[in-house]
Amino acid sequence: MINYNEALEIIKHEIEKLTLHTEDIDILESYNRILAEDVVADVDLPPFDNSAVDGYVIKYSDRKEWKIIGEISAGNFSSFNLTENDAVLITTGSKLPSNADTVIPIEDVEVNSDLLKLKENVFFKKGMNIRTLGNDLKKNEIAVHRYTKNDAKTIAVLASCGKEKVKVFSKLKAAILATGDELIPINEKPAGDKLRVSNIYSLYAAIKEINHTVINLGFTKDDKEIITQKVKAALEMDIDLFITTGGVSVGKYDFLKDIFEEQGVKQKFWKVNIKPGKPIYFGVYEKDEKRILVFGLPGNPVSSLVNFYVFIKPAIEFLFKQDEIKNITATLQNDLKKKDGKRHFSRGILFEEKGEWKVTSEFSQSSGNLVEMSRANCLIEIEEERVNPKKGERLKCILI
Numbered sequence: 001m002i003n004y005n006e007a008l009e010i011i012k013h014e015i016e017k018l019t020l021h022t023e024d025i026d027i028l029e030s031y032n033r034i035l036a037e038d039v040v041a042d043v044d045l046p047p048f049d050n051s052a053v054d055g056y057v058i059k060y061s062d063r064k065e066w067k068i069i070g071e072i073s074a075g076n077f078s079s080f081n082l083t084e085n086d087a088v089l090i091t092t093g094s095k096l097p098s099n100a101d102t103v104i105p106i107e108d109v110e111v112n113s114d115l116l117k118l119k120e121n122v123f124f125k126k127g128m129n130i131r132t133l134g135n136d137l138k139k140n141e142i143a144v145h146r147y148t149k150n151d152a153k154t155i156a157v158l159a160s161c162g163k164e165k166v167k168v169f170s171k172l173k174a175a176i177l178a179t180g181d182e183l184i185p186i187n188e189k190p191a192g193d194k195l196r197v198s199n200i201y202s203l204y205a206a207i208k209e210i211n212h213t214v215i216n217l218g219f220t221k222d223d224k225e226i227i228t229q230k231v232k233a234a235l236e237m238d239i240d241l242f243i244t245t246g247g248v249s250v251g252k253y254d255f256l257k258d259i260f261e262e263q264g265v266k267q268k269f270w271k272v273n274i275k276p277g278k279p280i281y282f283g284v285y286e287k288d289e290k291r292i293l294v295f296g297l298p299g300n301p302v303s304s305l306v307n308f309y310v311f312i313k314p315a316i317e318f319l320f321k322q323d324e325i326k327n328i329t330a331t332l333q334n335d336l337k338k339k340d341g342k343r344h345f346s347r348g349i350l351f352e353e354k355g356e357w358k359v360t361s362e363f364s365q366s367s368g369n370l371v372e373m374s375r376a377n378c379l380i381e382i383e384e385e386r387v388n389p390k391k392g393e394r395l396k397c398i399l400i
């Protein structure tokens with residue numbers, strides 16, 4: 001059985017071979033999308049020297065008094081040829097007259113008719129309150145880099161660069177299928193040994209959470225023939241990822257692994273030395289130009305979602321170069337039980353107290369307890385060699 005780090009490396013190695021497509025979309029639709037081009041400034045930013053404050057613009061000298069000869073407001077420029085004797089009323093953001101070099105804030109002057117006087121003991125220095133042309137960015141320089149995930153800040157820059165259409169990477173397409181004789185639709189009440197099919201909902205939401213496209217193939221019985229047909233159909237689809245849940249352990253009706261093999265999926269690994277989520281299967285299906293990454297996740301609802309968070313999500317983030325560290329190291333607030341040599345991902349609650357990150361974990365850690373998982377906000381990562389971490393120890397927490 002391979003360890004977590006090796007397994008993740010294998011997935012990253014395979015996901016990197018996916019062909020990424022791009023599309024041009026409206027800037028207003030580009031929030032949370034990843035840029036597929038370096039966006040270059042088509043103008044200097046700001047495009048002209050301008051005033052940072054409402055005040056009076058002058059040509060700097062030793063003088064403390066000036067004559068007001070006019071005004072400039074933002075968007076209503078008029079040219080003045082200032083002498084050292086002159087001042088022009090100017091509003092924030094207005095373009096400066098060509099020979100002006102200093103703006104005095106309105107609070108620091110007294111105005112008497114057209115006479116302007118500097119108040120006593122105010123800060124006064126040549127060049128103050130001026131935002132110079134290209135001071136934020138020069139024309140033809142890169143304003144927003146490829147692989148940036150767009151947010152309000154970067155969209156503002158794109159707008160300033162006149163990008164009405166933005167080239168972004170197309171979303172990956174994933175299809176999900178759940179298997180199990182015990183599964184029933186969620187609009188039915190479970191009776192006897194039946195169970196509502198929660199996994200397709202959790203995985204559907206998890207894929208949406210990272211802003212990719214998901215196709216819900218529903219669920220099917222543990223019937224080898226039926227599952228084979230479903231898998232066959234999925235592998236014919238135009239998708240990048242195929243994710244199944246259930247039927248990947250060693251039980252009599254755990255067919256998925258065999259079915260994948262029969263359908264030409266090349267197994268890369270099966271079972272990872274982790275808890276929960278140990279029986280995860282990973283393979284690759286290739287036909288002509290097509291390449292589909294196939295994940296057979298365990299049926300246990302916590303296991304499949306943890307698998308998503310610790311394998312699929314980081315691999316996708318790696319593919320789109322979004323894998324800057326988002327983990328937090330926190331101080332454990334209670335002893336944890338962990339005797340084996342697996343890597344554990346235990347559900348925890350991370351919080352900040354007096355400037356320190358702390359984490360508690362008083363959940364059962366059962367792979368079936370979804371409600372408990374829903375109350376957690378992190379997975380506490382306990383490495384293979386670590387046993388029974390004690391209160392006060394520092395551990396890495398993955399935000400979920």
Ligand SMILES: Nc1nc2c(c(=O)[nH]1)N[C@H]1C(S)=C(S)[C@@H](COP(=O)(O)OP(=O)(O)OC[C@H]3O[C@@H](n4cnc5c(N)ncnc54)[C@H](O)[C@@H]3O)O[C@H]1N2
Pocket residue numbers: 178179180182183195196197198199200245246247248249250251254277278279297298299300301303367368
């Ligand atoms: N002898 C062994 N038995 C098991 C091992 C093992 O190594 N040796 N591994 C255990 C581990 S760990 C896990 S995890 C499970 C995974 O088993 P499967 O992937 O085959 O999953 P199922 O048996 O089909 O289901 C497990 C569990 O999850 C429930 N389930 C399944 N699908 C859904 C769904 N879509 N929504 C909600 N709940 C679902 C199912 O009812 C079962 O309770 O195997 C252990 N066994």
Ligand code: MOO
Pocket residue numbers: 274275276277278279298300302303304367
């Ligand atoms: O790995 Mo299983 O996911 O421990 O229950």
